[in-house]
Amino acid sequence: MSDSAGGVRGRDFTGYRIAGAIAALIFLFLLAWQVVLLFAADSTVRPEVAIRAAGDSPGMHSGMIAAETLAARTRLLDERFRTGPSPEAEVPALAEGRANLDSESMTDGSAYTRAWSVPTEDEAAMMHQPDRIEGISSLPYSNAALFERPFGRDWRIGMSDIITHMGALAILGMAFLLSAVLALRGRVPIRQGKSGRRVHRFGFVERGTHWMTALSFLGLSFTGIAIAYGETLFVPLGERAMGTLGWWSTWGHVLFAPTFFLGLIVMAVMWTAKNLPSKLDIQWIAKGGGFFSDSGDHPPARKFNAGQKMVFWSAILGGLIMVATGVTLMFPYYWLDLAGMSWAMLIHAAIAVLLIAVFLAHIYIGSVGMHGAIDAMWSGKVDRNWAEEHHSLWLREVDPKKERTP
């Protein structure tokens, strides 16, 4: 549709609808894939090889001598790693390699881990120490013998299962919904077409702050998605790709944070007064913002309508929670202990996926979703007819004498 034709439908709008339909199909496929993953079995670690000292009868898997021998060898390796080769030094007898160890594949290794990974009530009560389940390990890192902390397990389920899957559903679901709206509804047109006369809506500082926050948010979102979903998205591209993208994402995620925080503060100072709730908002929400039909009244709005107010408060409140939790994770143990940081990470991840879903909608309606909307933040000037339809009360405030231009 040409801007000056005055119509609300045309070839351009049809093109957008076709693109929306294609995108909707793609997102529907991804959503279905995500649902399959949601119900797939969890990955677990289970023993595959049994090691025992020669002399144990084949049916016995006590393996105590084997465990002692492995621990002695590991300790020796650890010492040698730190001190360098020491051919003159005495080698502990057990680590010397004289004790022969046999190994064989285990038919059902999960029987050994089931007791503590999926304990019965009695087993759990028996093993349950204050907040951890410990065993014996010869692995050369210090917490290898700590099999599980109940809180750590709950945290892992919260991160890996609930937030990761629900986040993917929220983001892909929102993307599908928006694509479907574009396919079925098309772009929200300027009903009267563009008038060719523009009115000033956002100043340079307002637009600059918006874009600074938006670019930071995009940077944080992409790097955050790489951190949270990298294994699914990048491992198929190769381990090198995952390593490189993971490294850049971990750094990049921190680098975008200062401008994001600065943007939030400046936006809060500039726009909070105009985003306080009012009675007009109820009317606007009741009419769905006038988005779902080309006929009927557009609900009146001042500078910001109820939808924009919701986006504003999502950005400010959600963003401040993200900054607060994010900063505590940037500086481990400065303010919070392990439990506190675990909570911070859970909250950070949960709010993050919700914010990404909300801002997908904001990006959509500010660009392809609505004809003429992008001008407000790009040039700062909007068409008078657009302003009349979406912000009629604001238009009268800033330009009281002029009536709508046909």
Add this chain to the structure above:
Amino acid sequence: MKAFVTAVAVVGFSAVLTYVGLVTFDQSTAQRYEDGSVVLLDHPTSWEVD
């Protein structure tokens, strides 16, 4: 357009500044608390158990 380009410049400059700042003052958590003021592992290591 000008506002967008300015924002790109500000975000890029801030990212470089942050990177330089972090690299300059980088310190691992283990180094920071090597005086034992914070217990990073609140359980014994495997060979301390032996």
